Amino acid sequence: MSVIPSTTLDFQLTTSWGPNNSYSDGLFMSNYTSCPWPHDASPQLWSKYQVWEWLRQVMDVHQIDASSVPFQNFDMDGQQLCSLSYQDFIRAAGCVGPLLFQSITELKWSGQFPMDTGQLDIKPEFDVFSPFPEVNYPYAELFDPSTVPLTAATSPVFSSPDIKQSNSRPHQVKKHNPRGIHLWEFIRDILLNPERNPGLIKWEDRTEGVFRFLKSEAVAQLWGKKKNNSSMTYEKLSRAMRYYYKREILERVDGRRLVYKFGRNARGWRETEK
DNA sequence: CATGAATTTCCTGATT
């Protein structure tokens, strides 16, 4: 009889990690306490995008300026990321390397079974401001930096002998983000999260960096949430956007309403960064 | 306390 080889089934199972299987009913909420990273899949299965998301998230949480880490060095998928050594991380990210290594290591573990971080007490601030039926919100306010334990700094796990960081340069981790990320980075991050972006903003021209707001007020609300400012509106958000023209973080796109374009000073939005 | 960057707030006027 014709029996389908089990290997085929296995293949199908393991490859179907599409967007429709993860948080269809909000159950994912139950495990976000173990790890602030809402990714359904273990790090090994991350796409390049997800790797970058993770990067930004870590930087965010630790209030480290995103520009202090060359994202190009992490142009890889989760599989490759997970195979990097401690030294690789230092090579790729300098003094932030240990932090990243710590984070990814934890994620690899928490992917196996929910780890108990002890005092991680995230309050359910998912107070559903939601124009979004199924997805709560993208990722913007998934957690509060203050609720995340200072991992790398306190972890004894990585007291590896060759931390030549200490003598080569007591360079402090550069952190000069005002209050989390900047508006344009916030926008960029929504754009780079197609799976979790419930039609808030859409690329008009991916390679040119042209995008359009689909739900301007919803984005403004999210931004307000991020800044703890419940009175944020698109009117005000757009004023801030217009200030970016002068700084060439955004380029002008006229004629088309709600359309903007990243400028030469906006980084991290390209598929293959140069 | 002073200062600067990055918004935030408000507003008038022009366009779509």
Place this chain on the structure above:
DNA sequence: GAATCAGGAAATTCAT
């Protein structure tokens, strides 16, 4: 008329 776009001006918030 509603929603946006344009900027100027001033206020605010936060970090150094």
